[in-house]
Amino acid sequence: MPADQYSENHTIPFFEGDVTYRMTMPMLINILMLCSDHQNAKLGVAQQTLIDRYGVGWVVTQYSIKIKQLPRVDETVKITTRGTSYNRFFAYREFWIHDEQGNELVKVDSIWVLMDEKARKITEIPQDIIRPYRSEQVRRVPRLPRPKRIDDASQTTTKKYQVRASDIDFNGHVNNAHYLEWMTDVLPLNFLVAHTPRQIDIRFENEVKYGNWVTSTVLVESQDHDEVKTVHEIMSNDVLSSSATFLWQKNDVEGNFR
Amino acid sequence: MPADQYSENHTIPFFEGDVTYRMTMPMLINILMLCSDHQNAKLGVAQQTLIDRYGVGWVVTQYSIKIKQLPRVDETVKITTRGTSYNRFFAYREFWIHDEQGNELVKVDSIWVLMDEKARKITEIPQDIIRPYRSEQVRRVPRLPRPKRIDDASQTTTKKYQVRASDIDFNGHVNNAHYLEWMTDVLPLNFLVAHTPRQIDIRFENEVKYGNWVTSTVLVESQDHDEVKTVHEIMSNDVLSSSATFLWQKNDVEGNFR
Structure with a gap:
């Protein structure tokens, strides 16, 4: 069956x-x-x-x-x-x-x-x-495809996030979805409006806990033929918590956002 | 009709x-x-x-x-x-x-x-x-009942939040729901687990914009008969963005959270 x-x-x-x-x-x-x-x-x-x-x-x-x-x-x-x-x-x-x-x-x-x-x-x-x-x-x-690691720290952008009460699920763990929020939010809003993810490969390595700070780092790796590759790392206390590779495609801007 | x-x-x-x-x-x-x-x-x-x-x-x-x-x-x-x-x-x-x-x-x-x-x-x-x-x-x-303002800054707790791409709605405004997230997250997780809001009076004064930092401040004002009153302010660039008064009731802890 x-x-x-x-x-x-x-x-x-x-x-x-x-x-x-x-x-x-x-x-x-x-x-x-x-x-x-x-x-x-x-x-x-x-x-x-x-x-x-x-x-x-x-x-x-x-x-x-x-x-x-x-x-x-x-x-x-x-x-x-x-x-x-x-x-x-x-x-x-x-x-x-x-x-x-x-x-x-x-x-x-x-x-x-x-x-x-x-x-x-x-x-x-x-x-x-x-x-x-x-x-x-x-x-x-x-x-499954293993996400790349960031090899050139000189070109990265970083934002810090503190794990919120609302990021914690009923078992006291951070819901995986929040890693994707930290990974996308580190990119500027105008990039997010102008691009759509086509492929995301993401691995979860180590848990983060309530109140901890995480650092979301992104490297924009290539911009060929309307396609952009970004490499992401979420670190907490110098430990890798999650890594991901995104492929993005340019799109027409929609919605009312100005 | x-x-x-x-x-x-x-x-x-x-x-x-x-x-x-x-x-x-x-x-x-x-x-x-x-x-x-x-x-x-x-x-x-x-x-x-x-x-x-x-x-x-x-x-x-x-x-x-x-x-x-x-x-x-x-x-x-x-x-x-x-x-x-x-x-x-x-x-x-x-x-x-x-x-x-x-x-x-x-x-x-x-x-x-x-x-x-x-x-x-x-x-x-x-x-x-x-x-x-x-x-x-x-x-x-x-x-509607007007929320109180914080009058004693010496007893307050504060957290800072940066407005995220995901906080912005299709019109480019911060969705009101996020003010409630900033107001509740400033309270410790064990308080949130042990209490339930019974009444919330909230006013929205001035918009905050993408990328801005907001400061969420809370004063725990009274703790009588299993009821707690908290007074909240969200400020952005020294301007009051939202204020609220919450009445909370103690409850039995439920769920798996330890």
């Missing part, structure tokens, strides 16, 4: 959009997480159940995001997910976002691990937890 | 909740604004229509928020609004949030003005714009 596939619709309210009426990257990640949460609950393995019964929780270590077109404010999209394959320690989950005509707007590959909530260490994936997804057991899960 | 009344349902996703699974104040404001936007559109006077045809837009100057119980993550609530009354310059709009059993959870009174988008000045409310709401024309709209 193929892997269990779960879909739901979502209409994008104004507060999930940016100045150009496009869905923000943090909100795009949030609606994918919501969809996988709902599949987990449907299959009887909700995050809360895992914490209560096994003392473990799923954590994303890597996303590879391919964007043909960003969902727009007031648009209704269909989000689909499945847990495609897994091995002893890693699970590979896919997401798709389609418009109402069935066109694929966004495809996301993600790698997950199970974290022991007390020890904060990766644990083996128990059969009881993975079985409901009907994921294929494999020797190796797909290897 | 009574004023046009509009209702819609909303299910609270995890990313609209805080560490205690309760809806955050910024998100509560967002879903009210979404509801009034949908009423505006239904009545043929959407924000975009007002900008395109008249060069004006509605702006909230004051909210008075009474909370019996905050909506919780995964709960479906019903939001209701009507434009109750207006005079030459001010419109009075009411909101209610009910749970699925019909219990009132939240009541919000709000005062709105029409802003000329180019001149950034308040303009008279034209009949064409207000007529569809069937609001009552009155000499005086209700006067």
Whole structure:
């Protein structure tokens, strides 16, 4: 039997959009997480159940995001997910976002691990937890593109952010979506208005905690043929917390922003 | 005929909740604004229509928020609004949030003005714009409680925030909900976990712009009978941008937050 596939619709309210009426990257990640949460609950393995019964929780270590077109404010999209394959320690989950005509707007590959909530260490994936997804057991899960590291610190731009109460989820962790907010906000608003991300490869390395300061650094690496590559690092107390590579495409300015 | 009344349902996703699974104040404001936007559109006077045809837009100057119980993550609530009354310059709009059993959870009174988008000045409310709401024309709209000002600067706590790209809406303004984020985040996380707002009176005075730094200041004024009063000011370049008074009630700690 193929892997269990779960879909739901979502209409994008104004507060999930940016100045150009496009869905923000943090909100795009949030609606994918919501969809996988709902599949987990449907299959009887909700995050809360895992914490209560096994003392473990799923954590994303890597996303590879391919964007043909960003969902727009007031648009209704269909989000689909499945847990495609897994091995002893890693699970590979896919997401798709389609418009109402069935066109694929966004495809996301993600790698997950199970974290022991007390020890904060990766644990083996128990059969009881993975079985409901009907994921294929494999020797190796797909290897997602590794983000580049910043090699030339002389050309970077930096902003500092303090982790807010509202950045913390019900488990006391920083919601992954906020890393994408820190990574995009370090770029100037006029850049964000004039460009759309086409591909994002992001890895999460070390957790940051409430009240900590993080430094978001970006290097604009190449600007060829209307395409820009940016390399991002989020550091906290000199430790790498997350790294990412973005490919951006120039676009026509939309919306009322002046 | 009574004023046009509009209702819609909303299910609270995890990313609209805080560490205690309760809806955050910024998100509560967002879903009210979404509801009034949908009423505006239904009545043929959407924000975009007002900008395109008249060069004006509605702006909230004051909210008075009474909370019996905050909506919780995964709960479906019903939001209701009507434009109750207006005079030459001010419109009075009411909101209610009910749970699925019909219990009132939240009541919000709000005062709105029409802003000329180019001149950034308040303009008279034209009949064409207000007529569809069937609001009552009155000499005086209700006067909402005026927030206190901070009188003792020696006991205050302060945090600084830089206005982010994601704080800006499609008109280039800071979405009002972010003021509530700055006002709550200045309080320590353990205070936020242990208290629930019961009443919030907030006034918006002067706009802040992208890239500006704001200072969020709070004075914890009284702690009687399990009730705490906090007085808030948001300043930008030494100008008062927003002020608020919050009444908080102590509550049992919920959720997994440790």
